[in-house]
Amino acid sequence: MTSAIVVDDIRKRYRTTVAVDGLSFEVGTGEFFGILGPNGAGKTTTLEIVEGLRRPDSGTVRVLGVPPWPRNAALRSRIGVQLQTTALFERLTTAEQIRAFAALYRVPVRRADEMLEAFGLTGKARARASALSGGQAQRLAIACALVHDPEVVFLDEPTSGLDPQARRNLWDLLRKINAEGRTVVLTTHFMDEAEVLCDRVSIMDNGRILRCGAPAALVRDLAAAHRITVQAGAISVEAAVRSFPDAVVTGDDESLTIATPDPAAVLAHLATRDALRGLSVRGATLEDVFLTLTGREYRP
Template identity: 65%
Template structure:
């Protein structure tokens, strides 16, 4: 497939800090691509360079076959950008916000209602933006980025600080954007979000890409044991430890958890003891991959 975005040897320094340090990757047409990393990993700086908001110190960036820097008037109508913090015009309603943003691109005023429906805000069309909830404001921000029908959409931590319900609602919006054939680039530090939404992810830390690939492939490449849990009391810890294939067993008073690299043997042994009621099997996740390559220390 054609590459919509190509990034080669990208670098950006602030004094002694290497915010982006030799980043190289490509995003295919129609792909949902995630950039993951802890705070300070450089993902937002990299995204802003690709969007044309910052000038790189070194490297090359191509978006839809064009360089985004210096600001390229031919490229701007073809990309949509949702920043970490969005500012709206005061006292305008949701519909008026979209009509105003759309007018900058020559979009008919009637397109606003179509976009409000797409992001599930059609019932908030006449509500001033100051009265929208955090999740509603985020959805409106995404609608503003899409109102001119861009080919490529950049989303910088769109679900940050949202409650679980608002996050899930926004995921539905992002899936619909992807289904429409747009290329989407997302930065996030929510691993479950990336695992659900993204075709491929790049895990960044200290300005560098440490892992790159489909989430499922990265998870399968992690040499991590499975965890099998059953209700506490179904087996003793000693009996669980003696199961074929069991590496470790622990009981916290709620669940008995067996760690194993041979889950099929453990499950078969638990079934033979008629103790399968309430069984849960937990394999490795993208979060496990993330923690393995970025470490577990606290990031401010």
């Protein structure tokens, strides 16, 4: 796979604050790549450097084979950017909004109207941007970022603040964007979103990448215990402790949970005792990986 983006040892400091500290990664052409991290990890600064909105203090970046800084007019027409804060012209209608972006990129009006239909906004064509719901506003922002048919798309927390239905609908749109051959770079705080959408993710903190890989591979490498939960009374806590000495057993009036590295043996034993009532099994997730790497403490 050829690389659409190559980032090599970039650094960015704001006075005494180190925002990006020697970051290196590559994104393949057509890949859906996620950048994850707690608040203040350096995600947005990294994205802005790659987009050409900020100049790194040192290091190099190449997007589609060319450096994004100094600002390159030829490159701007090949990338699409949806910023963390959606800024729309509130007094323009939805149609006027996207047509304005089309005019900036010298794209025919026909293309703008096609994007309205593709993003389910035709019915809101005459509504002002200020009257759109959160999900509609996010769809419009992404449509504006795609109106000129870019090869690489940058999305900074595109589903932040959306309800579950709006998030899922937007996921479908993002899958479609990627399936059409575009390279997509996403930052998000939602681990389930990254697991569903991304081919690979990088988890960063304090301006550095801690781990990078496919979500399933990162979860597998964590080797975390599976949590098996059954209805309270199916088996007593004392019996579970005796039967599974290598497991961590907890229980209350509603349920009993067994955290074990060997779920097959536990499930087999519970089955022989007819103790599977209310059964649920939960393996490790990308969120477990994230918390293991970045910690659980509150961030200022």
